[in-house]
Amino acid sequence: MLLREQLLAMCRNIYANLKEGGRFLTVNGNFDESGKCINTQQYGLPKLPDAESRYEGMPRTVTFTDKQGRTTDFTVYYFSQKTYRWAFKTAGFREIRWHGPKLSPEGLSEFGQEFWQNALEHPIDWYIECIR
Numbered sequence: 001m002l003l004r005e006q007l008l009a010m011c012r013n014i015y016a017n018l019k020e021g022g023r024f025l026t027v028n029g030n031f032d033e034s035g036k037c038i039n040t041q042q043y044g045l046p047k048l049p050d051a052e053s054r055y056e057g058m059p060r061t062v063t064f065t066d067k068q069g070r071t072t073d074f075t076v077y078y079f080s081q082k083t084y085r086w087a088f089k090t091a092g093f094r095e096i097r098w099h100g101p102k103l104s105p106e107g108l109s110e111f112g113q114e115f116w117q118n119a120l121e122h123p124i125d126w127y128i129e130c131i132r
Helices: 002-016 081-091 105-111 113-121
Strands: 023-029 059-065 071-077 095-099 125-131
Touching: 002 081, 081 095, 081 125, 105 113
Parallel strands: none
Antiparallel strands: 023 125, 059 071, 095 125
16 A cells, blocks of 8 residues: 555654654554544544544545634544554664653643543544654
């Protein structure tokens, strides 16, 4: 699949541009989990496609809206955690760590624990850390 090979090429390029022991950090949509999140719209995200309709390399347009109502669109591609792990390992990364979200004191104060609970239990995003 062309997109899978493009993902690998990107990971190899990142790896090649890090010094030994260097760290790459990224945020990726957790499409495997986010379908379980009942209301992604409450977090400013559109509803994601059902698991049955997702496939490796599936394109998706994501729109972010700022407080002034301005929007920014970009395309992301669905890959499973298994595919990301394969690409990072094949590129040469020796450590790959997946992190979940953490609730900031400001977010807790402004919206409360109940607002965030669903996103904490079923993260919308993956925070991936790779060590060369």
